[in-house]
């Protein structure tokens with residue numbers, strides 16, 4: 057007779073499907089949409105990818121604010137291309153999330169109802185042109201550091217989307233650096249404007265990497281599944297190490313009096329991030345949360361006719377394609 061202890065052993069043994077999932081992950085191969093995957097893996101991916109997609113879409117707003125006011129035609133063209141890239145990133149990511157069984161409508165509904173998270177960083181205002189430089193340099197810079205490892209995420213559609221996104225983000229980061237460099241080579245007033253923008257964006261860009269490792273409930277499991285490859289704190293540290301020499305070239309001061317090289321750890325020591333502020337922003341109480349969501353809601357409502365027209369066009373086109381194929385077969 058089987059004892060209760062034996063039963064629990066039988067229960068814990070991985071099924072063939074689980075075994076093959078674990079092997080694929082262990083061997084650095086990709087999980088594809090039709091592969092079996094644990095429910096929790098699927099849920100985590102939908103959570104992370106949809107939040108990421110929402111961040112790209114909401115992230116269009118702070119910069120969209122400057123398209124009509126960019127200081128030259130060249131700057132306007134570059135900014136428009138950049139904001140359009142963010143829209144594209146959102147679309148690749150929504151498509152990747154859809155391969156996991158959720159729908160675009162469901163994700164959009166959660167966003168406009170204020171139930172879905174998106175990156176804290178996009179809840180800060182952009183009062184000056186230098187903010188375009190600081191966003192490119194710091195926000196897109198942080199995005200690259202966080203997202204390059206995601207090109208090796210274990211879920212195929214997410215990893216493949218990230219390859220293209222990262223190429224574009226690196227262009228974004230350079231254009232931000234170049235805006236700041238130009239301002240820093242300008243008048244005293246322009247230099248002050250650049251420094252002021254960096255003072256405002258520096259700390260929120262560090263918070264983008266997420267809560268400290270000991271307060272990050274998802275990291276350990278996501279790293280086991282090879283969705284995330286590095287912890288939030290490790291990536292934040294790497295980002296600061298990348299910024300210091302670039303700030304020297306710009307002639308900009310990073311606004312952290314505690315920032316200094318530590319010979320022992322071979323990395324920079326840094327000051328404390330204001331985590332109370334971060335969690336307030338996550339709860340919806342940041343300087344621009346309400347405005348960002350309201351703008352998205354309005355855009356969604358005003359875009360209803362475009363979605364209807366596109367759906368109707370697709371319906372009519374597929375009907376004509378079907379009847380063309382039908383007549384082709386008959387002839």
Ligand code: 3HC
Pocket residue numbers: 103104107108109111112115142173174175176177195196199202203263264265266267271272273274275278284288338
């Ligand atoms: N803003 C808002 N929410 C955040 C956050 C941030 N900066 N950092 C963490 N959170 C949320 C998490 O989503 C999680 O919420 P949930 O459990 O309710 O879903 C909670 O805080 C706890 O954090 P964890 O560290 O446990 O969460 P994760 O393991 O998911 O790590 C992450 C957070 C590092 C942001 C990870 O999800 C990730 O790497 N995501 C993909 C990249 C991404 O979404 N980037 C957003 C910016 S996109 C962008 O920058 C666009 C570019 O054009 C500039």
